[in-house]
Amino acid sequence: MFLLPLAGLAIYFIYQWIGKSAEKGNSLILEQIQEDGGVVPARMAPLILITTLMTHVFGGSAGREGTAVQMGGSIASMFNGLFKLKAEDRKVMLIAGIAAGFGAVFGTPLTGAVFALEVLTKGRIRYNAFLPGLFAALLADATVDAWTVSHQHYRIDELPLYADEFSRMLHFDFPLALKVMLAAVAFGLASYLFTRLINEIKGLSNRVFKHKWMIPVVGGLVIIALTQFVGKPDYLSLGVDPEYPGAVTLQSAFHLGGSDSWSWLWKTVYTAVTVGTGFKGGEVTPLFYIGATLGNTLSGMMNAPVSLFAALGFIAVFAGATNTPLACTIMGAELFGAEHLVFFALACFIAYLCSGYIGIYGPQASAKGSTYLRRKLSRYFTSQN
Structure with a gap:
């Protein structure tokens, strides 16, 4: 490091x-x-x-x-x-x-x-x-x-039976759906924060440093300083494989107590600094990490299934940051099975609506802002900044 x-x-x-x-x-x-x-x-x-x-x-x-x-x-x-x-x-x-x-x-x-x-x-x-x-x-x-290259596998635990008679009659858990919708708003705002922070760091770096080679050097120093302050390496690199027992990873976020309350925010800052100062790679795996750890935190606050909310955050934060709610809904089915497809769709499309105009891919088209809700949300975010 x-x-x-x-x-x-x-x-x-x-x-x-x-x-x-x-x-x-x-x-x-x-x-x-x-x-x-x-x-x-x-x-x-x-x-x-x-x-x-x-x-x-x-x-x-x-x-x-x-x-x-x-x-x-x-x-x-x-x-x-x-x-x-x-x-x-x-x-x-x-x-x-x-x-x-x-x-x-x-x-x-x-x-x-x-x-x-x-x-x-x-x-x-x-x-x-x-x-x-x-x-x-x-x-x-x-x-x-x-080439026998393996992928990470994730699993959503079996959910409890419907808590009320109305949900049991219609075979759909409405109280849980409401919690999913509320969490999806948070996922969308996390997407907005992630994208906005990267753009702000890029803009600030270009304004402050006359010699552009200094930008990645300072970015690397900031990552070192953050790690020394946090006191653990959990937010470095991909965040997939644990460096020590009890580390916060993508896998651990699917289990009770597998994430700290602010793990999602720390990963947001680490990735924004890394990408915003010119290091190469992608944003999607960190977005998975941010979403899964945020879902883990929200599940505790809402008394909701941990693995389900980690999975919803996994795909929904990505959907908001990339403007691809349909692809992310399908990803949920491919990664976690189609049993909870309705929840996947709710989370991804609501997160998409709540993530503002901007996305991590600059040349994306303007169709994202076509709805009244998106225009109102974008104006609100702009006025607050």
Whole structure:
């Protein structure tokens, strides 16, 4: 961890000397799809792989979906040049690259295909790209399985029987649904906080530091200082594997007492500093961590099932930050089973509505703010800031 500032410095100069436009990452891929299906540089794939590993190894709090998506988009662009495809087909190929990268890294091919379409929404979804995206995601996931790479597995504990006669008669737990809806509002606000904090750190860093190489160095020093203050390494790197017995991880958040009350906030700060100061990786796995630990905390406050609320936070905070509630609802079914699909949908779409206009992917379309509720919420957030 104490070498993290040097790793940040190395990442900065790697992209300055070699990366060029590849530094824009996911935003570059989305821009190329929305504009003319243009070229994504081939060097993006090896650069993002190497620099993400550097971020993780030295303790930076970042995810891995950004790496997988950028590698998929870069490889897809290489085939665009090889096959000399026309503009519309180049867009479909890039979408398939996103679907393959996302679906394979989490073991959720259907989610990958829907995510690749939904994340690009500009008033409409490109349904003509769904089958290519789905086939690409299925084959990518099968390739990962063929190399015996395993994914994390999560389980929702069996819920108690309905507490009231009305719910029992309709086979739907209305009191629990109300708790889910209230929690979903908190998940959406957590998404907004995460995205806003990253943007503010990026903006502040660019205004304060004349020499841009200083930004990742200072970011690394801040991460070190935070870890010394907190007194434990739980919020470094991915947050998936425990570094010691009793550590707060994604897995532990699904169990009673598996998270501290403010774990979600600490992870938000760690990841915002890491990503906002130029370290490479993704935001999705940290968003899973933030959502699961927040769900764990809310379950205690609401006397609700811990594993269910951890799962709801897992997908709903991600839905709010990426503007992809449909893909995240499907992810809930792929990861946790379809038994609680209605709760997944409630959590993801309410979190989406409550997360403001902004998202972690800059070039996303403006369709997100199309409802009256979203406009009112956005004006409120703007007036408060």
